[in-house]
Amino acid sequence: MAFFGFAHGVHPPEEKELTSGLPIRRMPYPDEIILPLRQHAGKPATLCVKVGDRVERGDPVGHADGYMSVPIHASAAGTVTAIELWPHPDGSMAQSVHIKVDKYALQMPRPRLVPRWEGLTVEQVVKAVQEAGVVGLGGAAFPTHVKLAPPKDHTVHTLIVNGAECEPYLTSDHRTMVEYPERVHFGCRVMMHTLGVSKAVIGVEKNKPDAIAALERAKPKDLDITILPLTVKYPQGAEKMLIHAVTGVEVPSGKLPVTVGVVVQNVGSLAAIAEVFDTGLPLIERIVTVTGHGLKRPANLIVPVGTKLKDLLAYCDGVTPNAREVINGGPMMGMAVSNLDAPVIKGTTGIVVLTSDEVRGETVYPCIHCGRCLEACPVFLNPSWLGDLARVRRYQDMADEHLSDCMLCGSCSYVCPSNIPLSQLFQASKVALRRIQIAGAA
Amino acid sequence: MNATNLIVTASPHLKDRDTTPRIMWTVAASLVPVILASAFFFGVSSILVILASTAGCLLTERWLGRKDALRDGSAMITGLLLGLSLPPGIPMWMAALGGFFGIAFGKAIWGGLGQNGFNPALIGRAFLQTAFPVAITTWPTPGGDFFALKGDLFAFPFMSPQITHVVTSATPLGLFKFEQKLTPIVDLVLGTTGGSVGETSAVVILLCGAYLAWKGYLNWRSPVSIILSVLVLGQFLHFINPARAAGGLFHVFSGGLMLGAVYMATDMVTVPTTNRGRWVFGGCVGALVVVIRVYGGLPEGVMYAILIMNAFTPLINRATQPTVFGTVKLKEAK
Incomplete structure (x- = not known):
């Protein structure tokens, strides 16, 4: 293995020691569960319950709407009390199913909602994974079954498993690898079988030696799985950076990883695949790191999907007086939560409570062209120049300067001494550019 | 749970500790040993020249620059560098005028910090070189009494300086x-x-x-x-x-x-x-x-x-x- 890292990148404070040593614990059921029908990339699920219906744990409340969609399942037994627009963790409002949790229910799942894995054909596995509502648990929530069936015109030779977890604070993947390495390997087995590949590489940042050791120990004899220690650097876990670190190949600009013959999946998602085939329950709960210096009792928790952030924070003894910002996801790419009534969804990797000392200052200075953003950008863009273009709204010029290759990792904004919100400018520019392109096509 | 003081900002939510003022002031501070060395060689004259050019820069930045522009420290660097690039015997009013010109025409006129195409300290010096070719090429010999002036530093503007008793080389x-x-x-x-x-x-x-x-x-x-x-x-x-x-x-x-x-x-x-x-x-x-x-x-x-x-x-x-x-x-x- 010649490559273990990538050029450029940044080193934000890791702050993982708050929760990296804490075992995963289960959070009790809240009084109410909120299930948005849009929890994944692709089309939202279509509603299949009505107000007053009784649902058991694992029952679908929404069906998959086509291939690029997955169903949503009830994470606790109870009664549907309302179906209405409700705050979504991404800041918008989304059609959501409210379930009043039955406190006296045993919360027993119906037996085998998901079939056993043994003896299924590839098509049946893909279908079972979709029916189980499994999506990528790394944050983007891309439907997993789509990754299991890559386009026929490409050959896949390697499965790359993303255990980098380069976002500061987050430890849910770390704890999954330490506590459930068998599940990660079992998920690997399922994916390798369906993809028809014989080789898998699990990339883990070197700052998680216990995870690497646990994975090595649990490695099955009959599979070709390599555990590759990666340099500790942000954004090591970005798909293209990880592929470069593992294979030494750059994914061509604007193309999918499958064009270089690899499929990337996150360790949490693999553990989820293993879990749904193991327990027969669809994806109705996930591991969430609830942490931050603004939180009184940080923890790694198994949380029922749909738990309100308010209830989650209250279970962790609430926030400290100097708490200033609640982030859904990691502090580099996560979104600030504007309403704590919003629920945990399938893509919620962590909830980070930042203190007033940590949040960005408000003063912005002019760009002094120091070039730090150029040395930070993992895809070798010129954020300084792009930022100048964004401010005068030359979106077409930005497109020519490869704006589409920006993955909004935030490294440029992180290092900018003038505190220029570069990645915010780029996100807005991407939206503006898409609008222009749609207007041009119409 | 009290959530009234929470804010919402765009990602990334973390920020490297270095800021533009911190960089600028550190660069300015790093010039202190250079200034001390020049004081060792040329005595009090070098300090006076640097003071004059820096004052010219800071006052001009205060006058023409952004609100709070002095806080970012960039005018300070310009002033110190301009002073360091002048001969120790130059009249102070010339050094101050160079500072004014450097900031006004080398920086403010372009739009302030980050917008200028040319180094403001060098613009100031180039102006002085053109305007006062004799004064800027009169080089006193280093050494001697610390408090002995290396030229007519306190000359009035546009009066011919009296540089009779200074040894030049x-x-x-x-x-x-x-x-x-x-x-x-x-x-x-x-x-x-x-x-x-x-x-x-x-x-x-x-x-x-x-x-x-x-x-x-x-x-x-x-x-x-x-x-x-x-x-x-x-x-x-x-x-x-x-x-x-x-x-x-x-x-x-x-x-x-x-x-x-x-x-x-x-x-x-x-x-x-x-x-x-x-x-x-x-x-x-x-x-x-x-x-x-x-x-x-x-x-x-x-x-x-x-x-x-x-x-x-x-x-x-x-x-x-x-x-x-x-x-x-x-x-x-x-």
Whole structure:
């Protein structure tokens, strides 16, 4: 293995020691569960319950709407009390199913909602994974079954498993690898079988030696799985950076990883695949790191999907007086939560409570062209120049300067001494550019 | 749960601790040893000249700059650098006027911090060079009583200065160019020669620059490429014609090269942003310095070399853009 890292990148404070040593614990059921029908990339699920219906744990409340969609399942037994627009963790409002949790229910799942894995054909596995509502648990929530069936015109030779977890604070993947390495390997087995590949590489940042050791120990004899220690650097876990670190190949600009013959999946998602085939329950709960210096009792928790952030924070003894910002996801790419009534969804990797000392200052200075953003950008863009273009709204010029290759990792904004919100400018520019392109096509 | 004081901002929510004012003030602070060294060689005169130029810069920035512009520390650097680039005997009003011109026409008129194309300190000095060619080329000899003035520093504006009792001597570059006398390298390195306030002790400047580079506030590529370029080209010309061109080491350690390479060719605003661009920029500056010194009419060329290359910065930037991740293969395919 010649490559273990990538050029450029940044080193934000890791702050993982708050929760990296804490075992995963289960959070009790809240009084109410909120299930948005849009929890994944692709089309939202279509509603299949009505107000007053009784649902058991694992029952679908929404069906998959086509291939690029997955169903949503009830994470606790109870009664549907309302179906209405409700705050979504991404800041918008989304059609959501409210379930009043039955406190006296045993919360027993119906037996085998998901079939056993043994003896299924590839098509049946893909279908079972979709029916189980499994999506990528790394944050983007891309439907997993789509990754299991890559386009026929490409050959896949390697499965790359993303255990980098380069976002500061987050430890849910770390704890999954330490506590459930068998599940990660079992998920690997399922994916390798369906993809028809014989080789898998699990990339883990070197700052998680216990995870690497646990994975090595649990490695099955009959599979070709390599555990590759990666340099500790942000954004090591970005798909293209990880592929470069593992294979030494750059994914061509604007193309999918499958064009270089690899499929990337996150360790949490693999553990989820293993879990749904193991327990027969669809994806109705996930591991969430609830942490931050603004939180009184940080923890790694198994949380029922749909738990309100308010209830989650209250279970962790609430926030400290100097708490200033609640982030859904990691502090580099996560979104600030504007309403704590919003629920945990399938893509919620962590909830980070930042203190007033940590949040960005408000003063912005002019760009002094120091070039730090150029040395930070993992895809070798010129954020300084792009930022100048964004401010005068030359979106077409930005497109020519490869704006589409920006993955909004935030490294440029992180290092900018003038505190220029570069990645915010780029996100807005991407939206503006898409609008222009749609207007041009119409 | 009390959630009233929560805010919502765009990602990333973390920020590196370095800020623009912190970088600027650290650079300004790193000039203190250079100033002390010049005070050691030229006495109180050098302090007075630096005070005057800095006051000119700060007052102009306060007058023409953004609100709170003084806080970012960039005008402070301009003032200190301008003062360091002037002869220690120059009347204070001239130094202050140079500061005014540098900030007003080298910075404010472009739109303030980050917008200017040319180094403001050098713009101020170029103005003084044109306006007062005699005063700016009168080089007092270092040493002597600390409180003895090296010229008529307190002359009234536009009155002819009385520089009768001051011992002057040519700079090592002038000595070589006009009298073919070579100053020993040791004197150049230590700074015991005639010259501008801060253009003397190469060792001190190098040490301060190394500190800044270690802190990450200075991109080492510019000074290294300038020094290498001067060394190689200077030595080459010396090899061709030893009578006309001094050796590479002499060029590196004489005149304003160290101050220019370490502090002026690293001004982030006016030099290329890309690392490759910095190599190109530095290489060209070094070449221009040697060419001006050897073939030009002036003994010294650092100021004009940097100003000329400042003009090429946007071009160099365009030509040295980094190759975007994943585009190499695309080009090959085409």
